[in-house]
Amino acid sequence: MKIAISAQGQTLESKVDLRFGRCNWFIVVDTDTGDYRAVSNDQNLNAAQGAGIQSAEIVSRQGVEAVISGHCGPKAFRTLSVAGIKIFTGAEGTVADTLERFKKGMLTEAEEADVEGHWV
Numbered sequence: 001m002k003i004a005i006s007a008q009g010q011t012l013e014s015k016v017d018l019r020f021g022r023c024n025w026f027i028v029v030d031t032d033t034g035d036y037r038a039v040s041n042d043q044n045l046n047a048a049q050g051a052g053i054q055s056a057e058i059v060s061r062q063g064v065e066a067v068i069s070g071h072c073g074p075k076a077f078r079t080l081s082v083a084g085i086k087i088f089t090g091a092e093g094t095v096a097d098t099l100e101r102f103k104k105g106m107l108t109e110a111e112e113a114d115v116e117g118h119w120v
Contacts, residue, residue, distance in 0.1 A: 001031045003102065004059040005095050006069040010038035012096040018070025021052030027095045028062045031103060052076030060085060068098055068107065077113040089114050 006023035007014040017023035022041075029036040039062060041055055052072075056079035059067055066086040080087050088107040091098045101107055 001066070002028060002062065002064045003031060003066045003068060003099075004028050004039070004062060004064045005091065005098055006041075006067075007038070007095050012036065012094065012099065014095050016068075016070060016091045016093060016095060016098050018092070020067065020069040020072045021055045021076050023055070023069070026055075026059055026062070028059075028064060029099060031099075053079050056080045056083065056085075066102075068102060071115045072110060072113055073115050074113040077110070 004026040006017040006020050007025045007027045008017045010025055012027065024041060026039045026041060027036055028039055039058065041058060052075045056076045060083045064085060066088060067080055068088045068091045070089065070091055072087050072089050077087060087110045088102065089110045091107070
């Protein structure tokens with residue numbers, strides 16, 4: 001399964017970015033093989049609007065089945081949901097720690113956005 005985790009840096013040791021739409025990076029991980037790569041989200045860091053939608057499109061193009069972040073706003077949530085991508089919020093700590101919690105089934109799938117739009 002391929003997942004994307006919002007991150008402050010480009011490695012598994014990076015901290016999870018609590019923001020989905022305005023995170024610095026997405027760490028895209030294949031949970032079956034452990035392979036990962038960092039995908040830049042620079043274009044959305046300071047977007048006036050639409051950061052969540054554009055970020056959702058970026059991860060959707062990566063072929064992920066799930067997204068993990070600290071928080072997810074309503075527009076990103078809708079865009080991800082329409083694409084059939086599961087959303088897990090409440091993540092914190094490092095990407096590696098979050099990945100392990102996900103693999104162990106310790107994260108709960110979100111049923112709705114947990115922040116308002118333009119949350120920074």
